[in-house]
Amino acid sequence: MADAAAGSADTDARRSRVAGPVLAALLLGSALSAMPAARAADPQPYDVVIEPTGNGAVDGVLRGTSSLATLQKTQAVGPFALAGRAREDVDRLRTALESFGYYAGSIDITVNKLPVADPELADRIAAIPKGQKASIRIHVATGPTFHLGSVSLRTPAGADAASLTPAEREAFGLHPGQPAVASDVLAARGRLLSALQEDGHALADVKEPLAYLRPATRTLDIVEVVNEGPRLDIGAIRLAGLQRMNPQFVARRLSVHQGELYQPSRIEAARQDLASLGVFSDVGVSADTNDIADGQVPLTFDFTEAPRRTVALQAGFSTDLGGSAGVTWTHHNFFGEAEQLRLAALLTGLGGSAQQGLGYDIYADLTKPDFLHRDQSLDVRIEGLKQNLQAYDQTALLARVGISRKLGRRWLVGVGIGAEQERIVQQGVTRHYTLVSLPLSANYDSTDLSNPLDSATHGVRVSVSATPTYSLGSGDNAGDSVTDQGGNSVFTILQATASTYLDLNRLGLSKPGRSVIALRGTVGSVQGASTFGLPPDQRLYAGGSGTVRGYQYQGVGPLFPNDDPVGGTSVDAGTIEFRQRIGKSFGAAAFVDAGQVSASSTPFQGTLRVGTGVGVRYYTPIGPIRLDVAVPLNKPPGGDNFELYIGLGEAF
Template sequence: MPGTHRSANLSLAALMCLMTVAMTLTAPVSHAADPQAYSVTLDKTGSARLDQLLQDASTLISLRESAEVGPFALITRCKQDQERFMAALHALGYYKGEVSLRIAGRMLDDPALIDSLIDAPADPPVMVTAAFELGPQFHWGQITTEGDISQQASAALKLNTGDIALAEDALAARERLLNELLEQGHALAKVDEPVATLREDTDRVDILFRVDSGPKVAVGDIAVNGLKALNETFVRSHLIMSPGQPFQPSTIEIARQDLAALGVFSSVSAQTGKQLDSGGRIPVNFEVAERQRHAVNLGAAYSTDLGASFSGAWQHRNLFGNAEQLNLSAGVMQLGGNSATGIGYKGGAAFSKPDFLQRDQSLQIGLDAIKQSLDAYDLKTVLAELLLNRKLSKYWHGSVGIATQQSRIAQQGVTRDYTLLSMPLTLKYDSSNSPLDPTEGSIGTFSVTPTESLAGGGKPFVTMQVSASTYLDLGKPGRSVLALRGLIGDTEGAGQFDLPPDRRFYGGGSATVRGYKYQSIGPAFADHKPQGGTAIAAGSVELRQRILDDYGVALFADAGQVSVDSFPFSGSWQIGAGAGLRYYTSFGPIRLDLAFPVNPQPGSGSFEVYIGLGQAF
C-alpha cells in the first residue's frame, strides 16, 4: 500500500563476514564426471571498494581452479555467490541493490540451463557473468541504546544520523562502547550484537545497541603465573597496580607492557576473571614466560672508512633473581679501512640493576678497554662509569653519573697521558616505534658533561650536545618514510689543543656526513690528518621506500661542519649524498649505502660504502 514501509531486522555481524578475504570458502562441491570449465566476469559497480569486496566474496573466482565442478555444482556455486554478493551490497549500505547472475547467458532459474550445460563443449569455458543494480545507499536513521549507561559511554559510539550505514561502522561502534564501559570500571559489561531495522520508504537504517553494563568494580587478587628463576616479590613490587584500585583495562595493559620491558620475559599476557570474587572484585592474572637466562649475540659491520668489525657479547638476564643484567662484550675493529692505521679492539663489562632504591630507576656500572688506531690519533683507554638512570614519563628518560677515564693518546708524533673525571648528565626523549627501523615518532637527546683533568695538565671543560631525529610516515604502514636528523655540539672552558684529542669533535662517517672518511671533516694538520674541533653542526635527510615485502631503497643527503671556536656554525660545510639498498629481515633491515662527497676537501676519497644492521639513524 502507498505510504507504508517494510522493516526488517538485520544481523550486522553476518554482513561483516563479507568484509574479509578469508570468507567461508568451504561450500559443498559436487563433481560431475566431466568437470565444467567456466570463466567469471563481474560487472564494475563504480565503487572500487565494492568491486574489491565482491571479488573477495566470490567462490566462483577463488575456487575456479582449485575445486572443479560439474554442471549441477556450478549452478549451486552461483546461487551461493548470489547470496554473498547481496550481503556485500548490504555491508556497504545498498539494501535495495539487486544481483543478477547468468551462466552462458541464461538466468539461474532457467529450466533449460542444466541441459545446456550438460551439452556444452569442454572448450571454450562457459561464461558466468554477474550484474549489479545498486540502488540508493542507505544512511543511519535513529541511533538508540537500551540499558543504563553514562552519556560519556553513549558518546563513544561515534555514529551520526545521516552518515552512510556501513556494517563495519556499526560493529566498530559496538566495540568502542564496550571498551568505554570497561574503562569506566564495568568489568563484566556486555553489549549485544547491534540490531538494525530497515526503513525502506526513507532509505534509512535505525540501529539499536542493547547494553548490560553491570556494576563498577575494583581489582581483586592479582596472580603472577609462570615465574621460575625470577623472584615474585620483585615482580610484585614492580607492578604498577594493586588490589583495591579501580578496574581499568588501560592500567592493566600498561602494567603488562611494563613487565615485558624488564627484558626477562619472552611473553607477558593479562587476563581478567569471568566473575567477581566473594568481595565483589575482579581478579587479574598475569601469565609470564621467562626467557633463557643466558644469551650470546654476534655482530658484524663494514665500511670503507673504518673497515670490517666483528663483535660478540654474552648476557645474563637475571643474575640475582631480580632482573639484574650482566653483559660481557668483546670486539675487533678497523680491519682495513681508509681512516684506520691499525687494528683496534674493544672489551667491556656492564651491570645493571632495575628498580634501584625506587621503581623506574636503575643503576648501571660499566668498564671498557678500547684501542683505536686512526688517522686522527692512536688511543688506548680504560673507561669506568656509574650511572643512575630514571624513567621520567612514557617518553622521557634522564641519567646522571660519574665517570673516570685513563688514556694514552698519540697525535702528530706527540704522546700524552690523560686522567679525566667527568659527570655526564643526559635527558632523552624517545617516541619512536623501533630501535632498528623507526617509521614514526622522534628521538631527542640533550647532554652536558663537565670534565676535570686530574692529570695531563689539561683545563676543566664542559661538553654540550643536542641531537634529534624524527620520522614521518608518508605511506602507512611504514612503506615510505622521510627521516631527518640534526646534531649540534659545543665545548666551553678549553681551547682546541687543551682538549684531549678523543674529546674533540670530528665530522665525517655514517654518524654525521656519509661520503667522507671517518673524522675527516674539520680543521686538519699540514699532512691533511684531522685535528678535531670544539664545535660541530650536522644534519641529514633520508627518504626510505619499501619495494615489495622484503626490499627497499633509500636516497639521502648529509651536511656538516666542525669549527675551532665556540660557535657551531662557523666552519666550512661539507655535503655528502648517496643511495642505499635495504633487505628487511625479522630482526631489522640490513643496510648497504653508497655515498659520495659533493664538495670534496683535501684527503677525501671518491666514495664510501657502509654495510650494517639497522637504519643509519
C-alpha cells in the same frame, strides 16, 4: 523487539532482523569457502567478468566475496557444481552490497547469457563443447544508500539504558541519518563495550546489534542491548610461574594494585611493562570473573621465564672503519631482579681507510632496573679500549657509573660520573691523560617503537647532553709546538641531536609506512678549552655513518699537514633521507648529508662538506639490514672517493 516492530504502521514493508553473525558476514565477505555441489565428470573452465559499479571499494569487496572469482583458478568444478556456485554468488554478493548500506541493490549473473535462475542452467553448461570456456558476467546495481533511522540503547528488560554516561554514549557513536554501513554498526558495539570496561564494568555485555530494515523510508533501525553489570575494582593479584625472579621485585614493579578501578587498558599496560624487563618470554594476565567478592575482581599474571643466558655474535663493516667482529655473553637475571650483566669482546680495525691497525673493545656492563625508585636504572661499565685511527691512536681504561630515569612515556634523563685513564699518540707525540667527567643527558622519543632498531615512520627524537670534564694531562715531548695541549683543564662538551620522520601517507601520497622522509640535525660545542687544549679523543669530529656519509670517519674538519684529522671545538651536521619500502622485505633510500667542524666554539663555521648516496634495506624481525653507498661532493685532500656502510638498523 521484532514482535513490537511487526505491529508498526509499515507492516507491508520488508523487515529483516539482522543479528550479529549476519552483520559480521557483511564485512568483506569473510567466509570464502567453496560451495558443496555435485561434481561433473570433467571440470568446466570459465571466464568471469564483474562489471564495475563505479565505487572502487565496493568493487574490491565484490571480487573478494564472489566464489566464481576467488575459486576460478584453484577449484575447478563440473557443470552442475558451477551452476550451484553461480546461484550461491547471488546471495553472497547481495550480502556484500548490504555491508555498504545498499539494501535495495540488484545482482544479475548470466552464464553464456543465460540467467542463473533458469532451471536448465546446469544442462546448458554441460552442453558446452569440450575445450570451450563458459562466459560468466556479473552485473551489480547498488541502488540508493540506506541510512540509520532510530538508534536506541536498551537494557535486557527493554528499558532505555539511562545509566550510561555521556562519554559511554559518545563512544558508541551511532547517530540517525548516517549511512547504514555494517562495519560502522559492528564497530560501535566494540567501542561501547570498551568504554564500559574502562569505567570499571568488568562484566559488561553488549549484545550483537538488532537491525530492522525499513525499505519504504530507506532506513535501518538499530537496537543495542546493553548490560552494564556492576562497577568493580581490582582484587587480589596472584603471580604465577615465577621461578628465578624475586616475587617481591615483580610485585613492586606492578603498576596496578588491589583496590584500584578495574580498567583493561591499565592492566594491559602493566602486562607490557613487565614483559619489557627482558627476562620473560611471555607474560599473560587474566581476570577471574567467577570469584568476585566485595566488588573486586582477582587478577592472575602468568609468567614464562626466558633463558637466563644468551650468547650473540656481532659484526659490522664500513670502508672507513673497516670490519669489526666479536661476541657478547649476557645474563638477563643476575641477582634475581632482572639485572643484566653483559660481557663483550670485539676486534676492531679490520682494514678501513680511517684505521691504522687492529684494535679491541672489551667491556662489562651491569644494569639494575628500579634502582631506589621505579623506572630508575643503575648502569655500571668497565671498559678496555684500543683504537688506531687516522686521527690518533688511543689505549684507554674507562669506568662509568650512571643513573637514568624515565619521566613519563617519552622522556629519559640521566646523570653519571666517569673516569678514564688513557694514552694517546697523535702526530708522533705520546701523551697521557686522566679524565673525570660528570655526564648529564636528556632524551625525548615520540616515535613509539617497541624495538629501537625498527624504522621510525613518525614522531621526533631529541637527545641533549652536557659533559663537564676535568682533564689532567702530561706528555713525553712537552716542549714540541705540536703538543701545546698538556696541563690541567676544565671544559664542558655540549651536544644536541634531533630527528623527525614524515610519513608521506599524511599527505595522501603513499600507503601508511611505505614512503618516509627522515630529517636529522646535530650541533655541538666545547666550552672552556681550545682545540689543542683538549685531549684528541674529547674533540668534536664529523664524517662517517653518524654524521656525514661519503667522508672518512672523523674526516670532516681541520687537517694536519699530512691530511690527518685535527678535530675541533664545534660541529654541526644535517641529513635529509627518503626511505621507500619495496614489497614486504625490501626497501631503498636516498640521502644528502652535510656538516662542518671548526676550531671556534661557535657552530656553523668552517668548511661545509656535503655527501650524497643511496642505500638498500632488507627488513628482518630484529630490524633492517642496511647497506649505504655515499660519495663526497667536495672531498678534502686525501679523502676517499666513496664510502660503503653495512649495519643493522637505520642510520638514525
